[in-house]
Amino acid sequence: MSHASVRTACPGSRMRDFSDTEAQAGDSQGTRPSQLCQWPVQLYLVGPAAPYFQNADVLLAADCVAYSLGDFHKDHLAGHSLAIACPKLGEGQEIYREKITALVDEAQINTLTVMTMQVPCCVGLLHLAKSAVEQAHHKIPIKSKVVGIRGEILHEEWC
Amino acid sequence: MNDYMQTGVKPLIEAFPEVGQVLERYGIACVQCTAGTCKLEEVLQLHALPPQDGTELMRQIARIVDPTGSALQPQAPTSAEPPRPVQFTYSPPVQRLVDEHVWIVRLLARIPDLVDEINTSDVIDGDLLRAMVDFIRGYADRFHHMKEEDILFDYTDRETPIVQVILQDHEQARGYVRAIVGAVEEDDGSALCANLVRYRELLTEHITKEDEILYPYIDRALTTHQVGEMWQRFEGAESGLEADVPQKYERFITNLESRFIQ
Numbered sequence: 001m002s003h004a005s006v007r008t009a010c011p012g013s014r015m016r017d018f019s020d021t022e023a024q025a026g027d028s029q030g031t032r033p034s035q036l037c038q039w040p041v042q043l044y045l046v047g048p049a050a051p052y053f054q055n056a057d058v059l060l061a062a063d064c065v066a067y068s069l070g071d072f073h074k075d076h077l078a079g080h081s082l083a084i085a086c087p088k089l090g091e092g093q094e095i096y097r098e099k100i101t102a103l104v105d106e107a108q109i110n111t112l113t114v115m116t117m118q119v120p121c122c123v124g125l126l127h128l129a130k131s132a133v134e135q136a137h138h139k140i141p142i143k144s145k146v147v148g149i150r151g152e153i154l155h156e157e158w159c
Numbered sequence: 160m161n162d163y164m165q166t167g168v169k170p171l172i173e174a175f176p177e178v179g180q181v182l183e184r185y186g187i188a189c190v191q192c193t194a195g196t197c198k199l200e201e202v203l204q205l206h207a208l209p210p211q212d213g214t215e216l217m218r219q220i221a222r223i224v225d226p227t228g229s230a231l232q233p234q235a236p237t238s239a240e241p242p243r244p245v246q247f248t249y250s251p252p253v254q255r256l257v258d259e260h261v262w263i264v265r266l267l268a269r270i271p272d273l274v275d276e277i278n279t280s281d282v283i284d285g286d287l288l289r290a291m292v293d294f295i296r297g298y299a300d301r302f303h304h305m306k307e308e309d310i311l312f313d314y315t316d317r318e319t320p321i322v323q324v325i326l327q328d329h330e331q332a333r334g335y336v337r338a339i340v341g342a343v344e345e346d347d348g349s350a351l352c353a354n355l356v357r358y359r360e361l362l363t364e365h366i367t368k369e370d371e372i373l374y375p376y377i378d379r380a381l382t383t384h385q386v387g388e389m390w391q392r393f394e395g396a397e398s399g400l401e402a403d404v405p406q407k408y409e410r411f412i413t414n415l416e417s418r419f420i421q
Binding site for chain 2: 143
């Protein structure tokens with residue numbers, strides 16, 4: 001890899017290998033049921049008229065989030081309706097924005113929690129969500145949770 | 160040994176004044192509190208110190224209350240709530256209440272100017288004072304305290320000492336406002352100034368208690384769903400008020416400041 005290519009590489013795509021580190025301690029006994037209560041989950045496919053979005057607490061998660069967090073279902077998905085999207089690779093960002101606005105105004109969702117990865121390009125999903133809610137007539141609280149690539153919650157706050 | 164955890168913090172400070180100094184070092188102002196009905200255990204829960212700070216504070220209090228150390232070391236009360244983050248951020252509906260305090264504080268800041276004007280000119284500007292009372296009743300009480308009393312307190316135990324203190328403050332403030340109105344009607348400058356000063360002192364301490372203790376205490380226990388629900392209830396409550404609220408009251412404060420600030 002040339003020096004120039006290192007400097008210009010996207011931090012979100014930079015290769016990192018942590019397979020040689022010890023697995024983090026945790027309770028791996030038993031099985032945990034899925035907390036997913038709906039289908040589909042892709043933001044591109046979900047419909048704001050779906051009954052599971054009406055007055056719901058909605059979790060909008062970047063695609064990579066659920067793979068990073070060991071207990072995504074138990075600690076974050078439980079009690080929420082879900083939509084997932086990728087702000088970097090997903091096409092049709094304007095469709096995403098319109099869909100979130102429709103979730104706010106038509107489904108009258110109660111709250112929107114946006115979970116993103118720590119990589120810089122992922123913050124675009126939070127910006128997209130905020131602008132969509134600003135465009136909506138109805139106003140709701142938005143919470144941001146930022147997930148580290150090692151599966152830790154780095155930051156959590158109401159916006 | 161842990162009996163004093165169940166003791167009212169005021170009697171404890173009266174018996175051991177150094178306990179008040181220890182609490183102050185941790186930013187807990189029980190010495191200045193006008194009510195002081197909380198038990199020591201409740202004080203520690205309300206302030207949600209980080210575990211190591213709570214343990215150290217308990218150790219210092221134990222050395223004062225039980226210098227021989229003959230009994231068991233006291234344990235700081237455990238809480239189901241997470242420890243307070245280094246920088247606390249309010250949830251959106253609670254932040255709304257904090258932002259409303261800013262307008263009330265701006266009114267309180269001008270009361271000394273008003274009192275000076277009354278004392279030096281010996282003239283009571285009835286129109287200005289009636290507008291001020293309208294702000295207090297329409298904004299501080301109806302717009303702001305209404306959301307606290309009718310909505311926010313539904314998300315905590317209303318019998319908690321801190322909530323009781325806040326409700327008593329609201330009633331006491333309403334009493335001062337009635338006295339202000341009476342003094343204006345009777346053209347009694349002395350009573351007017353005295354009650355304006357009392358109102359300012361009460362509300363200044365009251366707002367600090369809410370911003371620093373009560374609101375974080377309630378906010379930490381809220382679920383995400385409750386935050387959204389409270390937000391919508393605030394929206395509903397405000398939609399029932401006149402269309403120009405709160406803008407007309409914010410304009411009043413801006414005009415009041417331009418009168419006194421050169």
